[in-house]
Amino acid sequence: MxxxxxxxxxxxxxxxxxxxxxxxxxxxxxxxxxxxxxxxxxxxxxxxxxxxxxxxxxxxxxxxxxxxxxxxxxxxxxxxxxxxxxxxxxxxxxxxxxxxxxxxxxxxxxxxxxxxxxxxxxxxILWLTPAMDGLFTGAAADRRRFIDRLALALFPAHGRRANAYDRAMRQRNRMFEDGVFDAKWFAAVEREMAEHAAAISQARFELIAKLNAAQAVRAAASRDFPQAVVSVVGDVGEAHERRFADFLEKVRERDRAAGRAITGPHRADLEVIHVEKNMPAALASTGEQKALLIGIILGHAALVTRMVGxxxxxxxxxxxxxxxxxxxxxxxxxxxxxxxxxxxxxxxxxxxxxxxxxxxxxxxxxxxxxxxxxxx
Known part of the structure; x- marks a missing residue:
């Protein structure tokens, strides 16, 4: 706006x-x-x-x-x-x-x-709690929830897409468990997974690009909180949904052996770099990690204000x-x-x-x- x-x-x-x-x-x-x-x-x-x-x-x-x-x-x-x-x-x-x-x-x-x-x-509504202090060194699932919560503030449909992807993925996992081999059934579910996966990834990557830009602006105006550069790794990328559907078909038997989908937006992770020290946030001190997290939240709040109006x-x-x-x-x-x-x-x-x-x-x-x- x-x-x-x-x-x-x-x-x-x-x-x-x-x-x-x-x-x-x-x-x-x-x-x-x-x-x-x-x-x-x-x-x-x-x-x-x-x-x-x-x-x-x-x-x-x-x-x-x-x-x-x-x-x-x-x-x-x-x-x-x-x-x-x-x-x-x-x-x-x-x-x-x-x-x-x-x-x-x-x-x-x-x-x-x-x-x-x-x-x-x-x-x-955005939040920062003490439970998030270990975000950079904790479980990848916590970082996925964190980045998806930031995305939700900008893209209200993001939550629905994530839930729809999870439902389709669980259905595919149940088909493995129940011994289903019908290729048409799998193709239908995998197309649905791919559709939502592409939308999830697009929202995440758009958020990351805009958040990094907002972080740079905030850091240029004040050095009170360090600048972070964030990226999403292990996602399906901004690939067209058809390509991800084709990929799911190719790895179907691998996933059947594992009993679950091994690749997809549900396996993505967030990487954060402390710009001033040129080091991963996970290696920063506890105080620096807290300051980095506050800086990300402040940059995100400014981004929400600008984009949402x-x-x-x-x-x-x-x-x-x-x-x-x-x-x-x-x-x-x-x-x-x-x-x-x-x-x-x-x-x-x-x-x-x-x-x-x-x-x-x-x-x-x-x-x-x-x-x-x-x-x-």
Whole structure:
């Protein structure tokens, strides 16, 4: 979207019922920065998880919906999340919830039934959690989920394509297991896999190209967080779907022996290079890896703002804990420049002193969320 000013998105109210450790909780906030501070285990991350469920998917913890219900409320307890969101002042009401003995959650937007995918039209939500600190050295599956989550913020259909690919791949795997040899059946399933694989790969590669460009722009403007160059390896590439379908036919017996598809977008990995040190991120120090990850998220937030034409909502869990005061202040200033609304958690309000009066602050403890005044 060209040079038009981005639409400003703000979550102004959140209300929870029987969600995690909250029997009922509500807060109102309109500031660019919202801080939740309180002791460990108080439920700060639970609030961010609730906000993350106002986007497609299973949220920032990827828990089952049943696990999100308040555990001491009994086995038949569901949960609900209600929110009010403004976009350039125009308000929407969003709700999602889960009822026991079902497998999916419900979504309502402005009183009408909707799909989880429709939530992207109201907000693009990005997050960074302590569980992601080991991203560069951990399992490839975590890095795939990470890059696909970034892609989803730009291409809302990406999640549907990934799910469709997984369904077709599982069907092909079951055919191996059941001893099916009919070439026509396999060809039909492999064409479906190839169609979705090509779309998944195209979205990933387009994201990577634009993200690297955004990272370069961000790094040129500020050296507070190191620049990363990211790439996807082991994917099917931007090959035409027909070529991938032909490939699946050629390796069919190899995959039959393995009992699964060995090659495809489900086996891709993310590689990250620390530009200033010209080294893989996996070899960087723990502090450098954290700074690289923050830099990627900041670059992605700027990219979403430019491409979508609206500011995203950022969820930064314990982001300030391992940053020195200078880098914390730089982070808050960068977030200001982005214009995105940011929800942050920490054990102590002092971690956010550099925000001054730019933040709405809340104390979280014992399943309660209470506004804090007089710390600006």
């Amino acid at each position: 060209a040079d038009a000013a981005p639409r400003v998105v703000r979550l102004t109210r959140l209300a929870l019922t029987n969600f995690r450790n909250y029997s009922a909780a509500r807060f109102d906030a309109e500031a660019s920065h919202i801080v939740f501070a309180g002791p460990n285990g108080a439920g700060k991350t639970n609030l961010l998880e609730a906000i993350s469920l106002l986007s497609p998917g299973r949220g920032l913890r990827r828990a089952t919906y049943a696990q999100m219900a308040r555990q001491d409320a009994g086995p038949e307890t569901g949960w609900t999340i209600h929110a009010r969101v403004t976009k350039d002042g125009e308000e929407s009401a969003i709700g999602t919830g889960f009822t026991p003995f079902t497998t999916s959650r419900t979504v309502r937007i402005d009183g009408e039934d909707a799909r989880p995918d429709d939530l992207s039209e109201r907000m693009r 609206e500011t995203p909502v950022l969820l930064l869990d314990e982001v300030a804990a391992h940053l020195d005061p200078g880098r914390r202040a730089a982070l808050y200033d960068t977030l200001d420049a982005l214009g995105a609304q940011t929800f942050m958690t920490g054990t102590d309000q002092s971690l956010f002193t550099a925000l001054g009066d730019r933040a709405d602050r809340f104390h979280v403890e014992g399943g309660k969320v209470a506004p804090v005044t007089g710390l600006g």
